[in-house]
Amino acid sequence: MSDERETNAAHEGSARVRAFFALRLSGETLRVLGRARDALKRRAERSRVTVRFLSDDSLHLTLCFLGYVERAAIPDFMRVLEERARVPPPTARFTVLGAFSSTKRARVVVAELDDGEGRIAALARGLAIAAEKLGVPLEERAFRPHVTLARLKRPADVRDWLEHATLDPVAVPLGEIRLYESRLHPTGAHYSMLARAEFLAPGA
Numbered sequence: 001m002s003d004e005r006e007t008n009a010a011h012e013g014s015a016r017v018r019a020f021f022a023l024r025l026s027g028e029t030l031r032v033l034g035r036a037r038d039a040l041k042r043r044a045e046r047s048r049v050t051v052r053f054l055s056d057d058s059l060h061l062t063l064c065f066l067g068y069v070e071r072a073a074i075p076d077f078m079r080v081l082e083e084r085a086r087v088p089p090p091t092a093r094f095t096v097l098g099a100f101s102s103t104k105r106a107r108v109v110v111a112e113l114d115d116g117e118g119r120i121a122a123l124a125r126g127l128a129i130a131a132e133k134l135g136v137p138l139e140e141r142a143f144r145p146h147v148t149l150a151r152l153k154r155p156a157d158v159r160d161w162l163e164h165a166t167l168d169p170v171a172v173p174l175g176e177i178r179l180y181e182s183r184l185h186p187t188g189a190h191y192s193m194l195a196r197a198e199f200l201a202p203g204a
Contacts, residue, residue, distance in 0.1 A: 016068045018182045019194065021081065021127050022060040023120075023174050025147065030056050032168045033111055036097060037149045039165035040109060047160075050153035051109075052188055060191075061113070061147055063120075063177070064127040066136050073134060077179055078195040080130040085177050085197035090119035092145060092172045097162050100146075105155040110146040111167055120145045123177075151188070175199060 025033070034056060041053050069077065092113040099106035115121055124143045132138050152158075179195040 014071055017071050017074065017194075018068050018184070019066045019074075019077065020062055020180055020182060021064040021066070021077075021131075022062045022178055022180055024176050024178050024196070025059050025061065025172070026175075027173070028170060029172050030059060032094065032170050033059055033147060033149065036111060036165050036167045040097070040150060040161050043161040043164045044150070044158075047156075049156045049158075051150050051156075052153075053150045054148060054188075058189070058191060059147055059149070060178075060180070061120075061145060061174075063124040064131055064136075065139070066131055069134075069136065074179075074194060076134050077131070080127065080134070081177055081179050081195055081197045084123060084126050084130065085199050087119075087123070087200060089174050089199035090115075090123060091117070092120060092174060094167050094169050094172060097149075097165055097167045098146075099158050099162070101155075103159045103162060104157050106158040107152055107155055108148050109150040109152075109158055109161065110148050113145040113147070113172060115145050120174075127177075 037053055044051050044053075066077070092115055095112050095114045097109065098112050099109050101107065113120070121143050124145075128136075128138055176196050176198045178193050178197075180191045181194050182189045182191055184190075
């Protein structure tokens with residue numbers, strides 16, 4: 001489905017919602033990402049690549065993309081959110097700047113995270129399995145924790161950008177999971193929070 005058709009589908013009535021589960025980012029995490037994004041942007045301006053860099057409000061760590069779901073089913077997904085948040089908060093650390101599907105033919109530029117204990121991957125898997133019971137097909141691709149910084153209109157070589165930007169390997173505090181609605185517009189997706197659930201406090 002083209003972006004234009006998908007945008008129209010998203011706004012035809014309110015029966016369905018384009019939604020996803022994600023981890024919220026804030027504070028020093030956003031400042032670190034902002035510095036890396038600005039360095040990438042300065043280098044990108046020297047190229048002829050059409051690229052859109054995401055604002056701070058659009059930065060998050062996606063755990064499970066749901067696609068279009070019935071608005072009437074949102075309370076069910078909210079219960080999934082609350083159940084999966086009943087664990088201590090996972091820990092993560094930024095590792096490198098990269099691109100999917102490759103640095104030579106990038107569609108998105110990302111900040112990757114280390115999930116050494118596998119807790120973020122386990123959380124993502126648990127959400128996906130719960131969502132499958134609500135009619136959402138399981139994602140076939142392996143989960144790679146990352147934050148998308150930029151989206152390219154067409155695949156392009158971004159190796160030069162990555163060579164001129166750095167990502168501080170800071171710890172990333174993760175305090176809550178959110179359920180977001182994504183509305184597609186010609187300028188890109190706009191996100192609004194549908195629900196949130198905090199992780200258990202350490203030692204609880």
